Amino acid sequence: MNSGQFSNYQTKSFFDEMFYFDEKTVVKPHYEKVYKRLNGLSADELDAKRSQAVSSFLEHGVTFTVYDDSDGIERVFPFDLIPRVIPKAEWVIVEQGLKQRILALNLFLHDIYHQARILKEGIIPKEIVETCPYYRKEIIGFDVPQDIYIHICGSDLIRNEEGTYMVLEDNGRCPSGVSYLLENRAIMKRAFPKTYQSMEVCSVEAYPELLLRTLEHLSPRQSQKPVCVLLSPGVYNSAYFEHTFLARQMGIEIVEGRDLIAIDNYVFMRTTLGLVQVDVIYRRLDDDYIDPLFFKNDSILGVPGLMEAYLKGNVSLANAVGTGLADDKVTYAFVPEMIKFYLGQDPILESVPTYLCWREKDRNYVLENLDKLVVKPANESGGYGMLIGTASTKQERNDFKFRIKENPREYIAQPIISLSRHPTFCDEGVMGRHVDLRPFILYGKDIEIVPGGLTRVALKKDSLVVNSSQGGGSKDTWVLKN
Amino acid sequence: MLSRVADNLYWMSRYIERAESITRMVEVNQSSSLEFIEDALSEFWEPVLKAICASEIFNEHTKIDIGQFLFFGSGFPNSVKNCFLYARENARMVRDQLSVEMWVELNNIYLFFQSGQAEATFLQNPQEFFQKVIKFSLVFQGLSGATIPHDEGWRFMALGTYLERADQTSRMLDTLTFQKHEPTRLDLLAVLRSCVAQTAFRRQYKGELSMTNVADYLLFSRDFPRSIRFSIRCIDENLHSLSGVPSGNFSNEAERLIGSSLAMVNFTDIKIVMSNGLHQTIDDLQRKLINVGQCIFETYVLLPFELQSAEKSTFIQAQSQQQ
Structure with a gap:
């Protein structure tokens, strides 16, 4: 583990998608091939693959628009070359x-x-x-x-x-x-054809x-x-x-x-x-x-x-x-x-415990514990208008207290969950970055889900917000057949 | 196909053709302008600016280099940079109609202009810059011939290209009528070169360079792909292949107008044109071509009941006929 691209990698106290810690950092079995392939790459080879990916996105116009952004309208959605692997x-x-x-x-x-x-x-x-x-x-x-x-x-x-x-x-x-999701896959198949094929x-x-x-x-x-x-x-x-x-x-x-x-x-x-x-x-x-x-x-x-x-x-x-x-x-x-x-069933997937500011009991708890919670507007998307308690200033918390009291129905709070991390190429080398997963579910004659989904990654150090509008990027997600 | 998509394809091609024409014109005239001392320069460019209807806007922007104005001038709606911006905006709305290669070429030239790299190249190595722009346009046209089906959408692209080309050639020719003096050898050559016609012209006229011959060639050549007659014939063919009505007949106003223009260029000769006045003839032709563009829009984009009540139409023509 102490050589190559991952030589300085630390899982710290987080749940890491690729490694577990057992006295030393160990690669999880379903990641072994990816690890070997990437670790063997030289810095130059890696740079070449990365710039290939970026120019491919730009040339094909795979861009998105950030509202209220003065430095140009279109951006490439940052893409990370280390795939996320999910066992069957x-x-x-x-x-x-x-x-x-x-x-x-x-x-x-x-x-x-x-x-x-x-x-x-x-x-x-x-x-x-x-x-x-x-x-x-x-x-x-x-x-x-x-x-x-x-x-x-x-x-x-x-x-x-x-x-x-x-x-x-x-x-x-x-x-x-x-x-x-589909473009990422096309690029990964070009960048790592053999690894992709061998992992099924x-x-x-x-x-x-x-x-x-x-x-x-x-x-x-x-x-x-x-x-x-x-x-x-x-x-x-x-x-x-x-x-x-x-x-x-x-x-x-x-x-x-x-x-x-x-x-x-x-x-x-x-x-x-x-x-x-x-x-x-x-x-x-x-x-x-x-x-x-x-x-x-x-x-x-x-x-x-x-x-x-x-x-x-x-x-x-x-x-x-x-x-x-x-x-x-x-x-x-x-x-x-x-x-x-x-x-008449129990939920298979857990939800995050949620405090409704609309309920008086919850609201009082939220107002008392703003510094430990994440507060979200109930009806916004794109990661806008959130307060992350641990990373907030007193001024911001007071501001939110006021807003919650003004309009309790519009706010919910949740304990801050330390999202799992995934090794990601950053300027400083391979670092752990927080990720989520957005699968796409189709409900027609039957319910169909293409395996995996879009893995979004918060590229900023320690950030828990993965939205593209907030400096997030994405990864290809590989669900294994076996 | 969707009416708007037809409209987008038409304008995408027009803007690309326009960018190429302006580039060729500046390339040629910049080299001719080396023969003049600086004080005489504004006089030298005046007919060119007049012909492309840019004279007034340019004079509001004194102290700008004319090349920079025509390529990058933000105040000039038809600057080459703007042409590529509009062409790409149109293409972006109809990406599903283009081949990947076409999109990539167009997007690359757009990015080149947006990045400031274009301006730097223009200043350091204008020749390389001109070649890049012209080559893009030719590659794009080649790709549209070779990588997408020649279906309805393709016909609308061809209409855009040839309407613009007829218009631009007529404007190049018109620069000769804006001269304060009798056009010189240099002026005549510049017009021919702006239309890439000098070699073809020489072959036909064996060096008899005169205003009449140049006008004759650019107006009436049967087989030169930038002559006005050639372009009008292509517009006529494409319109008839869209409607399925045989040539020589018409089923809409655009077909009628282009048919009458085609008859005009087929059955007039240069002597009549010169005695009626070259500028007058060009002006009439340009007006007719603008009308053809408008009629294509009314026939294929607007719905019949919207024609009668223009104000009720939610579908306003977003892209004005330029100039």
């Missing part, structure tokens, strides 16, 4: 847990927008649901196509100090990142096909080949690359609001040959923006009249309207109850 046995359990979870979330959404049994039986407080900004009372009683609400779900998983997988949050609106890694390439099948499953016109489109907010959206990538891989049109037109409760796209009826819209646009007439705003991104066509059943949307309720971090706290209530 671990993955099988994670997969079962994710399937259980998406089932429960869908049953929950169906219930909320129909009989609301879970509220009537007092398992989830009614007030919580009704005050969620993404709760859409407009669709109460509406039967969504195939009775599925969340067709594409990205749940973020972390591992705690013991290595236990836990769900950190669910993204049931428009989770992004799957294009990086599960392929992820089927994702676009599975996604298209999931979308086609929703078509209101089953008599003919469904016309599916991907609705994007446009070229300035941070995930635009992903939108074109997926549309291209599926062979469907990528449209913007102005390409669609609703006439007499049907939706059409404008083509050079005239109007063509659209059956399924994979929309990468939040509810608020899809129809300015229905959601009463002056959004120019959406399609006036789309919601009428949707409610008449003439066009399907993926994900359905109203799924943001499942993203709410207050709702998140009740997922274990949902699993018991709807499925």
Whole structure:
């Protein structure tokens, strides 16, 4: 262990994905081949592989946009060459847990927008649901196509100090990142072909096909080949690359609001040959923006009249309207109850203990212990607006105290979990950096998960925030076949 | 295909062709300008600036080097840097229509201009810079011929390329009519070279370099790919292959206009043009070509009911017809 790229590597007190500590640092068996290959590389070879990866991303325009960034609009999502490896046995359990979870979330959404049994039986407080900004009372009683609400779900998983997988949050609106997963894999196969082959890694390439099948499953016109489109907010959206990538891989049109037109409760796209009826819209646009007439705003991104066509059943949307309720971090706290209530099962994957500032008892505890907790806004994404107690100043804590008291419903707190770490190439050499995992779950005729997901890594030293907008990068994730 | 996608492909090609034309023009004129002392320089460039409608904007930016203005001037909407920015923005919206090679080439030239590397190369080694830009455009055109299907989208790209090319050639020719004096040998050669036509011209006219011959060649050559007649014929062919209507007939206003322009260049000769006035003829042609562009948009992008009520249309033409 004391030579090569990993010579100065220390696991410290963290749970490390690649090594365990038993008097000395030892490589875990499922990482042995990766370790040998990387450790044998010279610094020059490594640099060459890294710059190859970066220029490949840049040339292909695999970029994302950071809002409010003055130094240029597009950036390459930093990519780390050390793959994360997950043994089959671990993955099988994670997969079962994710399937259980998406089932429960869908049953929950169906219930909320129909009989609301879970509220009537007092398992989830009614007030919580009704005050969620993404709760859409407009669709109460509406039967969504195939009775599925969340067709594409990205749940973020972390591992705690013991290595236990836990769900950190669910993204049931428009989770992004799957294009990086696919591009990362393409690059790794080029950079380390032999290692990849010899480790027998599960392929992820089927994702676009599975996604298209999931979308086609929703078509209101089953008599003919469904016309599916991907609705994007446009070229300035941070995930635009992903939108074109997926549309291209599926062979469907990528449209913007102005390409669609609703006439007499049907939706059409404008083509050079005239109007063509659209059956399924994979929309990468939040509810608020899809129809300015229905959601009463002056959004120019959406399609006036789309919601009428949707409610008449003439066009399907993926994900359905109203799924943001499942993203709410207050709702998140009740997922274990949902699993018991709807499925009669115990949750396979743990959740992170969550204090709801909305509850007086929890709030008092949070206010007393701000320096030990992480406080998150209930309805933000991208890692914005968080307070990490241990790394905060007194001023920031006072600021948060004020905000929590002002608006307790909008804040939750969790104990700070020291995410597992993974060896990562940094300027100083190979260092341990915190990682999470975002798998992508597809719910169509069946529930399908491409093995693994996008491993996100916090590149800044000691940082626990992995979001790309906060200086995070990504790794390829290798789930082993055996 | 999606109407907007057709529109994006059309504009992507137009901007690339425009960038190439401007580059060729500056390359040629910069070498000619070496024959002049510095005081006479602004007079030398004036006809060129006039022909590309940049004269007024340039004069607001005194003290800028003309090359830097035409390539990088942020205040000049058609600077080569801006052309590549717009071309790439359009391409970004239709990446699924392009081959990976096409995208990579376009993205690389865009990054080259954005990084400041372009400006440095331009200052240190202008020749290398010109070659790089021109080569990009040629490689891109080669790739679009060789790596994607020649389907509907490809036709819209061709329409953009040839409309722009006809327009640019007519502008190059027009510089001769903006001269304060009779065009000199040097002026005539500069125009031919801006259109890469000097060798082909010599072969046809065996050295009889005159204003009439130059105008005749650039307007009416049957087979020179940058002549106005050649470009108009390509526009006509592509429009008819989009609609399926045989050439010589028309099913929309764009086809009618281009058909009448084609008849004009097919059945006029240079004597008539010179007696009517070269500038007048060029001006009429340019106006017709702008109308053709507008009619393509109305035919293939707008819906019939939006034509009548322009204000109700949510689909406003985002990219103005330049100049």
